[in-house]
Each structure stands twice: as structure tokens, then as C-alpha cells.
Amino acid sequence: MDRLTSMAAFVAAADLGSFAAGAAALGMSPQMVAKHVAFLEARLGTRLINRTTRRQSLTEFGRAYHERCRVVLAEAEAADALAETVRAHPHGTLRLNAPVTFGSHGLVPLLTRYLRDCPQVEVDLSLADRLVDPLEEGFEAVIRLGPLAESSLVARPLAPYRLVACAAPAYLGANGVPSSPADLSRHQCLDFSHWPRGRGSLWQFTRAGQTVEAPAAGRLRINDFRALLSAARDGFGIVLGVETALRDDLAAGRLVRVLPDWEAPSRPMHLLTMRDRRPTAKLRRFIEMMLEEFGPDRSAVRAASLARGPA
Known part of the structure; x- marks a missing residue:
């Protein structure tokens, strides 16, 4: 059983006075709450709750353990809230890799706009014309030129190079x-x-x-x-x-x-990222700006501009 879920069941039962009340608060059956408490007692090797047919009460160890469980659950909630904050607001360091010429002339102007748009983000950009492994080298996004080999990465097409x-x-x-x-x-x-x-x-x-x-x-x-x-x-x-x-x-x-x-x-050009059902806000915003600036639909606009020449 998941220990945090078992702690939550134990705390709910202790706070509300019965397995039935705790079960109602957590959306599970009283029998499941009882199983979670029994799991903790077996793991700890001591009783947490004295139970009779009419009432239940915490043992001396149960009271001490109850307080520690409340602290642990609060910290777990805070950690989850931090993850939600990171996903909601661009924050932290974004590590990128790009080819030298495209990175110097095309990507850097976009990155300065990105950093102004996301003041709590730092960017670590590596320019190299070799193939890098995003997972091994810790890059959250990679711009790659040329045909792609099969991989588990998510490839978003950009306008041709x-x-x-x-x-x-x-x-x-x-x-x-x-x-x-x-x-x-x-x-x-x-x-x-x-x-x-x-x-x-x-x-x-x-x-x-x-x-x-x-x-x-x-x-x-x-x-x-x-x-x-x-x-x-x-x-x-x-x-x-x-x-x-x-x-x-x-x-x-x-x-x-x-x-x-x-x-x-x-040459074909792609933006590669790792598979993540819930990417961070800093990465989501970078992907949005890349597609706005260098997406496939921008290719025809640039070609027409070049054909016209300077105004």
C-alpha cells in the first residue's frame, strides 16, 4: 500500500473520530480505511488506535505518530503545490541546445524576448553543430537540422532551414x-x-x-x-x-x-523535447514562442519577403 495514502486515512479517522467518517471524507470505504490503518500498525509493529464496538481512541504512540503524520502530509502537499506553481508560472533554468549559426542569428533574438517575457527564468544555451543526447546532457529542448532518426522524443516541425x-x-x-x-x-x-x-x-x-x-x-x-x-x-x-x-x-x-x-x-528543422504529459510553464512558453516565430507556416511569409527584397 502507498504509505502517504495510509497516513492520510489514519489522520482522517483520528481527526473525525471513526473509520466511517474518515472514509466519507476521503471518498473510500470504511473497510479500506481499516486496511490502511492495519497496514501502518503492521509496518510499525505497534497499535495506533484502540478500537471497541462503540468507540475508538488513539494509543499513546498513536497520538505522537498522528502529529508526525500531519507534518509529513503537510510537507507533501506543499511539494505538490510547488510543482503546480512551477507548471503555472515560468520559473527556473531552461537548458537549450541549437546549431551554431541558427542559434547565433535566429534563436538569440527570440531568447532575449523570452527572458523579458519570463523574468523568473534563466536560459543556459549551448551552441554546437554535433548531435546531442537531450536526456544524457540534460537539455529540455533541442533544435535539430536534417532528417530525424526514430526516437522517443517529441518532434515539432519548424520552417525549413x-x-x-x-x-x-x-x-x-x-x-x-x-x-x-x-x-x-x-x-x-x-x-x-x-x-x-x-x-x-x-x-x-x-x-x-x-x-x-x-x-x-x-x-x-x-x-x-x-x-x-x-x-x-x-x-x-x-x-x-x-x-x-x-x-x-x-x-x-x-x-x-x-x-x-x-x-x-x-533542410528540415525540428524542435525536440522530452515526452512529458505536464511540461513546465517555462518550457511551454518557449515552445509557444518558437512555433510563433519559426513554425512551418512562417516559411511562405519569409520566402515572399525575400523575393520582394528591401522596401
Whole structure:
């Protein structure tokens, strides 16, 4: 039997004067209350209540045990109330993991709004381009790129991780604007790489169901997108980057989209969380804001904005 339930049955019977009254208060039968009290007495090895056909009374040990049970039950109620408070109001530390580029350019602006919205929450964000195990590493939510393997995690789809090609107006003024992916072979293409490789790589573009791979030749390869973006702003070449990281520069006209009639590759993106029938308020609010900002229905809106260019 559950010891806390047995304590509650014992306290109710003692406070109300009979098993029947205690049973009515707890919504169980008098026989079940008697079983709970007998369970405690057998566990403790002593009698708690002296019972006759007409009345019952606590033993000397029963009185002392009754007081301790009231304290234990009150503490258990307080613990339950704390859990309800945590679920009702965002509170505590939220541990997150995200890819480096998306985390730096897309997620951090959302997190600052989230923290202003939830003043009792702290965020511990880990940026890494490796696959992490949320359970092993203690992350409550993970943003993951690419196809998902089967797992017990809850996966919420986000807008695809879209790439666009763009360059500074000064670069395009001096070197011309490419009209097709094949033209990229005559341009400086800024290559984002995680590891050393041969000169140049292939950039893939699609239009009207046709996919082409263009040799993206260039003299500069960097494994950090922020540095690559700085080179693009400086007018050194054409960069192929994630839309969330380029949005502000495109809107301000510091960069201009090239090959707007061609779609660059996109990758699926998901928000992963552990299965929990009653997630905490801090996690619920984070999920809500992620879906509002990066949900699948935002993809078409962003695509239309990019096609229009700066106002």
C-alpha cells in the first residue's frame, strides 16, 4: 500500500473520530480505511488506535505518530503545490541546445524576448553543430537540422532551414550580377566549411523541377559563418547562407539576393523535447514562442519577403 495514502486515512479517522467518517471524507470505504490503518500498525509493529464496538481512541504512540503524520502530509502537499506553481508560472533554468549559426542569428533574438517575457527564468544555451543526447546532457529542448532518426522524443516541425545566395552591392557593381548558377564559376564564392577540403565546392540550385550543381570557386573558405558574412558585407564575394542570418542585411540593403529565380537547398528543422504529459510553464512558453516565430507556416511569409527584397 502507498504509505502517504495510509497516513492520510489514519489522520482522517483520528481527526473525525471513526473509520466511517474518515472514509466519507476521503471518498473510500470504511473497510479500506481499516486496511490502511492495519497496514501502518503492521509496518510499525505497534497499535495506533484502540478500537471497541462503540468507540475508538488513539494509543499513546498513536497520538505522537498522528502529529508526525500531519507534518509529513503537510510537507507533501506543499511539494505538490510547488510543482503546480512551477507548471503555472515560468520559473527556473531552461537548458537549450541549437546549431551554431541558427542559434547565433535566429534563436538569440527570440531568447532575449523570452527572458523579458519570463523574468523568473534563466536560459543556459549551448551552441554546437554535433548531435546531442537531450536526456544524457540534460537539455529540455533541442533544435535539430536534417532528417530525424526514430526516437522517443517529441518532434515539432519548424520552417525549413532555407539558404539564399547574396552579395554586397559594391561587389555586384564591380563584378556583375550572375544570371544563372553556371555564372558562379566566374565569381568569388565565399565557402562555409567545417573541415579543410579542396578548392571550391558545389552549390545546388533548383528551378521548375530542374536541379543544377554549380561550382562555387573562391579563394576564401571559413568554418564560422559570422566571419564569412563579414567578408560578404565587405564586398569580397557571394555568400550562400541561412535566411535567418541574412535577413537583417537583406532588409537593410547591405546585401542583395542573387539568382532570385532559383531555390537554394533547404533542410528540415525540428524542435525536440522530452515526452512529458505536464511540461513546465517555462518550457511551454518557449515552445509557444518558437512555433510563433519559426513554425512551418512562417516559411511562405519569409520566402515572399525575400523575393520582394528591401522596401
